[in-house]
Amino acid sequence: MMRQYELVERVRRYNPHADEVLLNKAYVYAMRAHGSQKRASGDPYFSHPLEVAAILTELRLDDATIVAAVLHDTIEDTASTREEIDQIFGAEIGQLVDGLTKIKKLDLVSKRAEQAENFRKLLLAISADVRVLLVKLADRLHNMRTLHFVPESKRRRIAEETLDIYAPLAGRMGMQSLRDEMENLSFRNLMPEAAAMIEARLADLRAKNGAVIVRIETELMAELTLRGIKADVKGREKSPYSIWRKMERKSVSFEQLSDIYGFRAIVASTDDCYRVIGVVHTKWPVVPGRFKDYISTPKQNDYRSIHTTVIGPGRQRVELQVRTRDMDDIAEIGIAAHTLYKEGRVSDAEALQRESRAYGWLRRTIELLGEGDTPEEFLEHTKLELFHDQVFCFTPKGRLIALPRGATPIDFAYAVHTDIGNKAVGARINGRIAPLLSELSNGDEVSIVTAEGQSPPSAWETLVVTGKARAAIRRATREAVRTQYAELGRQIVKRAFERAGKTFSPEKLKAALPRLARQSVDDVLAAVGRGEMFSGDVVKAIHPEFEPERASGAGAAKGEAGWFGLSKAESLVFKVPGSDEPTSLNSIPIRGLGGDLPVRFAPVGGAVPGDRIVGILTPGEGITIYPIQSPALTHFDDQPERWLDVRWDIEEEHRGLYPAQIVVSAINEPGTLGLIATLIGESGANIDHVQFVNRSPDVRDVVIDIEVRDLKHLSGILSQLKQSSVVSKVERVNG
Ligand code: MN
Numbered sequence: 001m002m003r004q005y006e007l008v009e010r011v012r013r014y015n016p017h018a019d020e021v022l023l024n025k026a027y028v029y030a031m032r033a034h035g036s037q038k039r040a041s042g043d044p045y046f047s048h049p050l051e052v053a054a055i056l057t058e059l060r061l062d063d064a065t066i067v068a069a070v071l072h073d074t075i076e077d078t079a080s081t082r083e084e085i086d087q088i089f090g091a092e093i094g095q096l097v098d099g100l101t102k103i104k105k106l107d108l109v110s111k112r113a114e115q116a117e118n119f120r121k122l123l124l125a126i127s128a129d130v131r132v133l134l135v136k137l138a139d140r141l142h143n144m145r146t147l148h149f150v151p152e153s154k155r156r157r158i159a160e161e162t163l164d165i166y167a168p169l170a171g172r173m174g175m176q177s178l179r180d181e182m183e184n185l186s187f188r189n190l191m192p193e194a195a196a197m198i199e200a201r202l203a204d205l206r207a208k209n210g211a212v213i214v215r216i217e218t219e220l221m222a223e224l225t226l227r228g229i230k231a232d233v234k235g236r237e238k239s240p241y242s243i244w245r246k247m248e249r250k251s252v253s254f255e256q257l258s259d260i261y262g263f264r265a266i267v268a269s270t271d272d273c274y275r276v277i278g279v280v281h282t283k284w285p286v287v288p289g290r291f292k293d294y295i296s297t298p299k300q301n302d303y304r305s306i307h308t309t310v311i312g313p314g315r316q317r318v319e320l321q322v323r324t325r326d327m328d329d330i331a332e333i334g335i336a337a338h339t340l341y342k343e344g345r346v347s348d349a350e351a352l353q354r355e356s357r358a359y360g361w362l363r364r365t366i367e368l369l370g371e372g373d374t375p376e377e378f379l380e381h382t383k384l385e386l387f388h389d390q391v392f393c394f395t396p397k398g399r400l401i402a403l404p405r406g407a408t409p410i411d412f413a414y415a416v417h418t419d420i421g422n423k424a425v426g427a428r429i430n431g432r433i434a435p436l437l438s439e440l441s442n443g444d445e446v447s448i449v450t451a452e453g454q455s456p457p458s459a460w461e462t463l464v465v466t467g468k469a470r471a472a473i474r475r476a477t478r479e480a481v482r483t484q485y486a487e488l489g490r491q492i493v494k495r496a497f498e499r500a501g502k503t504f505s506p507e508k509l510k511a512a513l514p515r516l517a518r519q520s521v522d523d524v525l526a527a528v529g530r531g532e533m534f535s536g537d538v539v540k541a542i543h544p545e546f547e548p549e550r551a552s553g554a555g556a557a558k559g560e561a562g563w564f565g566l567s568k569a570e571s572l573v574f575k576v577p578g579s580d581e582p583t584s585l586n587s588i589p590i591r592g593l594g595g596d597l598p599v600r601f602a603p604v605g606g607a608v609p610g611d612r613i614v615g616i617l618t619p620g621e622g623i624t625i626y627p628i629q630s631p632a633l634t635h636f637d638d639q640p641e642r643w644l645d646v647r648w649d650i651e652e653e654h655r656g657l658y659p660a661q662i663v664v665s666a667i668n669e670p671g672t673l674g675l676i677a678t679l680i681g682e683s684g685a686n687i688d689h690v691q692f693v694n695r696s697p698d699v700r701d702v703v704i705d706i707e708v709r710d711l712k713h714l715s716g717i718l719s720q721l722k723q724s725s726v727v728s729k730v731e732r733v734n735g
Helices: 005-015 020-034 047-058 063-071 082-089 091-108 113-126 130-145 151-170 177-188 192-209 211-226 240-250 270-283 325-333 348-368 373-381 408-417 416-422 459-464 467-499 506-511 521-529 535-542 553-556 629-634 670-680 711-723
Strands: 232-238 263-266 308-312 317-324 390-394 398-405 424-429 432-436 447-450 572-575 600-601 615-620 624-625 644-649 660-669 684-692 697-710 728-732
Touching: 005 020, 005 047, 020 047, 020 063, 020 082, 047 263, 063 082, 063 091, 063 130, 082 091, 091 130, 091 506, 130 151, 130 177, 130 624, 151 177, 151 521, 177 240, 192 240, 211 232, 211 263, 211 270, 211 317, 263 270, 263 325, 263 728, 270 308, 270 317, 398 408, 408 416, 408 424, 408 447, 408 467, 416 424, 416 447, 416 467, 424 624, 459 711, 467 521, 467 535, 506 521, 506 535, 521 644, 615 629, 624 644, 660 670, 660 711, 670 684, 670 697, 670 711, 697 711, 711 728
Parallel strands: 263 317, 572 644, 600 624
Antiparallel strands: 232 263, 308 317, 390 398, 424 432, 424 447, 615 624, 615 644, 660 697, 660 728, 684 697
16 A cells, blocks of 8 residues: 555655645545445555545646545545535535545446436536546546456446446546556456457467567657657557457458557657658658548647558558657646646746636537547537536436436426326425425436326426427326316216207217217317307207207206206316415316316406305306306306306315405495405405495495405305494495
C-alpha cells in the first residue's frame, strides 16, 4: 500500500507547490474512515482510493482532485458525512466527493446496452464538475485492474458495464490510453478465449519479426534527421481489443490484418508535423484514402494529429500519426490535459482561459454524447442536442427513462407504458410519496401507483410536457367521454323503447345500423347521448310503424310510471365532492359513468341536498342539475330524452356547501343589509352575491346567492330571516 509520503512525493513531482498538509490530512482521514474494511483481494480497503489517486497523479491533476480521489468512497461506505468533509477539506472538495457519492449509487442500477448512451449522459449530468468524472474513471480503472479478485458472478456485469459505458466515455473525453486499458481488461474478462488467441498470435509475431518495430522506428528517424527534423518516433502493437474489433468489423482473420503496428512521430511544432508528412510521402508510397488532417480540422473532442499510411521499410504497411507534444497530451489524456497542473505560476487570465477551454470541451462532449461513435460521425454532427434540457430517471427495476426537463411522474408513467399512465393515481420518488405533478430530477427513482378502472383527468393534458403523455391523455379522455355519452344514450334509448311499448335489444339495433348510417351500436348510443340523434328515430329504425312523439307537454314527460321511467336500479347517482372543494363542480362524478362529463348546478337558484333533483343533458356541454320545482325545466318538457334521473349521494362527514338563491324583502334603512348578512353568516352559510331590486321607497328586495349545507340548513335560514324585525317577506328563488 502506498505510504503517506509516497502520495505527497507523486504530487510534488509535477506540482512543487502542492498542499502537503491537505494531502496528509486526506490520507489520514480516509485511512481512519475505512478502518478495517477489506477489499475482495483481502487488501485493506484504503489501498483502493490510494491507487485511484495514484492513477490521477499520472494525469497531473490538481490537489483538490487528488484529495477527492482519496476520499471518494468515504461518504458512501463509511460513517463520514458531507458536512464533515466540507468542514475539514472545504466546500470545493466536499462537492467533488458528493458528486462521486451520487454516481456510486448508480452502480446498483442495471444498465442494458441500449441504455448505455443515456447512462453516460446521466453521469455527465450528475458530475457538474469534470474532475468528478476523472476520479470516477480512475476509480473504474482500478476496479478493472483488480477485477480478478471479485467473484466470477459479478465480474461479467462489471466488465460489460465498463465496455458499454465507461470506456466509450473515456474515449469521448479524449482519454485514449484510459480507454484502451479499460477495453482490454473488459475484453479479457468477457471473451477470455478470443483475447488469449489474439495475445498468443501477437506474441508469435513478436518472436518472428520482433525487430520490425525497432527497424521501422530507426529508419523513419534516420530519414527525418537527414532532412533536419527533430522527431521522436515510437512504434507499438495495437491493443488486443482493437485488433479483435477490426477482425469482427471487417470479417477477416488475424493473418489478413495488415496494420498490427502503429507509429507515432512527436515533433516540436505544427510546421514540423507537415514537414514530416512531406518527407514520409516522398520517401514511401502512400496508401490511398488513409490520409487525414485533424490539425487543420480538429475532432470535436479537440483531438489534433495527422494520420497517414504508407508502404514503409521492408514493404511493411506503416500507420503513422504525427503531432506535437501538446497535441499528444490531449490525445492521450484528453480532457484531463486541460485541468492538469502545469508547473510555474500561471496568470489568472491564463487559468481562466484554461478553465473555460476545459469547460467548453466538457459541454461539447456532453452535446455529442448522443451521437455516433466514429470520428467521421463526430465531425459531421453539427446538430447539437442540448443536454441540459433533459432529465434521467429510473424505474424500480433500473430501466432508465430519459425525459424533457420539467417532466412529471405522469410523463414518466406514460413513457414506461400507456396503460400505466392511464391508471396512474400516485407516485413515489426515491421511495417517498410525491404528487403526480412534482418535477422530476436527474437520478430519481420513480414508481407509479396504479388503480384499475381509472382514466386520466383531462386537465393533465395541459400539465404534462411529453407529447406521448399528451396524446395518450387526449385519447383516453375522448374514450371516456364517448363511453359516458354511450351510457347516457343507452338509458335514453331504453326509455324511448319503453315509452313506445317495446323492448330495447342491442342485437336488433345492430341489424338496423345501415338505416341509421352508423358503424356500431355504441356509435348510435353515443350519438343519442350527445343529442345528435333522436331516440325516437332509433325506435323507428327497428319498428318502422312507430311514430316518434317529438313535442309533448310536461304531463307527457312526467306522466310515466315513477320519475322519467327509470327504475331505481338504473338511476344515475349524483355524487357530490367532499367539503374540501365544494365549488369545483366539474369534478362531480356520476357513479357508473367514470366521471369526466361536466356537471353544474342550475345557473339561477342552484340546488341543495334534500331537493328532489333532475339532470338535464346538454349535448356537447354536460349535465345541469335542477331542483324539481325549477320553472326552467318546462323548457325541456318536449325533449324527454334529455332528462336524467339523478339523486344525491353525500357522505355524512364530507358535507360541502351548495348554491341556492333567496330573495328578502326588507325595510329600506341603513344597517338592514348588515343585519341580514350577519344572520346568514352566523348560521354557517356563505354569501356569494347580493343584488338590490327597489320595489317601493320604503321596501326593497335583496336577491342573495348563498351557499348552504342542505335543504334543512336553508329552511332554517329562511325562518330566522322571517322572524327578523327588518324583514317583511323571504322566499327561495328557483330559475
Ligand atoms: Mn471506489
